[in-house]
Amino acid sequence: MSHYDFSAQRLFVESALAPGADVLPPAEALNYLLNVLRLREGDPIVLFNGRDGEFRAELREVTRRSARLAVGAQLRPQTPRADLDYCFAPLKQARLDYMAQKATEMGAGRLLPVVTRRTQVRRVNTSRLRANAVEAAEQCGVLAVPEVGEAADLPEFLAGFPAGRLLVFCDEDAPIANPVAALAGREGEGISLLVGPEGGFDDVERESIARLPNVVRLSLGPRVLRADTAAVAALAVVQATIGDWR
Template sequence: MSHYDFSAQRLFVDDALAPGVDIAPPPEALNYLLNVLRLRGGDAILLFNGRDGEFLAHVAETTRRSAKLRVDRQTRPQTAPADLDYCFAPLKQARLDYMAQKATEMGAGRLVPVITRRTQVRRVNSARLRANAIEAAEQCGVLVVPEAPEAMELDDFIAAFPADRLLVFCDEDAPIANPVEALKGRTGKGVSVLVGPEGGFDDAERAAIGRLSNVARISLGPRVLRADTASVAALAIVQATIGDWCGNHL
């Protein structure tokens, strides 16, 4: 990724990608292609769909209201999604948009809304969550777009949590102050990072989370972080300690 051309324009598409395939961009992408990027016949663009890798394509045909993109060749093979879930109490919309974008950039494979007793926003627009993840992937060279399942209650999340999966629980009362030390040597079949709402988890919720079989409680430092800031801090700690920043693939 260090030699990646970040000036290249990228577009996510749902279509299957292969050399010679023609792609008709969806209506929501046409304005971006024709009026923002001002692409014209012969201009190049990179396409990806989260399944087939990244491909170089060019504008084969354009009118005032339509465009056709022709796929030329693959530029990068598809990367496997990380088995890294970012689980969060839903936020108000602008901050939720930011969180979805940053979690995507940090390598999360799924964005999982979890409803707690102190959650202020109890409904999540999954389509908007995914749209923000796609936008972040387009801008930062990511080939995998995180899944965005429907919101679930914390009790259901705990009941369904696999015994062999590692839960990284962001807890202001974690017994080890240094989060790197708290994660050192911790493993599991995949990792889920859980961040609570403004005001934190209540005592009953914290006790229920603590009863799971493979929990690493980590502190995010001496300052109170907003939940959207906590997303970046927690995922950075995980990636730097047990994730792909240190050569591991979760």
């Protein structure tokens, strides 16, 4: 990744990608290419779709209302999504946008809204979550755009949680204050990171979470963090200790 050209303009598309293919950008993408980026005939663009890898392309047959993208050589093969779920109590929209973008940048493979007793926002716009994840992937060279799951109540989430999977539960009352020490040697069959709402989990929820067979209670330090800040802090600790930063 150190040789990656971060100045390249990248565009996520739904179309299949392969050398020689043509992609017809939808209206929103076309407006972005022609009126925001101000690309013209023959200008390069980098395309990815989360399935086929990343490809060089050129803008062809440009008119005021249409254009096509001629796909050239593959630049990078597709990488798999990390088996790292970011599970979060929904937030108000602007902070939820930020959280989705940062979780994508930090390497989450899935974004899963979990509604708790103290969750203030009960309805989640999953299309907007997906759009924010795509935007972050475009800007940061990410190939594997996270999946976005439908919102589930905490009891439903816990009832369906796989037995062999590691649940990292952000808890200000964790018995081990050092988060790195708490995670040491705790790799599992995939990782789910759970961050609660403003005000945290109540006592009944804490007890329910603690009953799962493979749980780590994770402290995020002596300061109280907002939920969107906790997302970045917790993902950084997990990735550095048992994730793909090692």
